[in-house]
Amino acid sequence: MNIACIAHDQKKDELVNFTIAYEPVLKDHTLFATGTTGTRIMEATNLSVHRFRSGPLGGDQQIGAKIAENEMDLVLFFKDPLTAQPHEPDISALIRLCDVYEIPLATNLATAEILIAGLSRGDFDFRELAKRRK
């Protein structure tokens, strides 16, 4: 599966710790990330991550483009709800595209835990069918 990892600054430690904890699961998938998040994950784990631009410089939009092409199967986006982001329209657009294309999206750690459990259990097999319908 293609998995996007994104975290705002106040949530980066949480997402990095999540990828350390689930490295045995994530290593069997293809990981994408916004720039700084991807660097942090690669520094902390042995996972390889395709990095896009940093979020404020267009990274969220690049991941949105992958969603629009039906090339993203899961989005883990640890959002900071307490800090204003200069690129809020890009963030809203990314979340909107997840809904347009029915892509599983976790915007916090608790949801990410549930989705990753589903990933290990085969709950994401429907994505293979969805991709064939592309």
Ligand SMILES: O=C(CO)COP(=O)(O)O
């Ligand atoms: O701003 C972001 C998501 O909206 C994340 O970008 P970085 O991973 O480059 O910090």
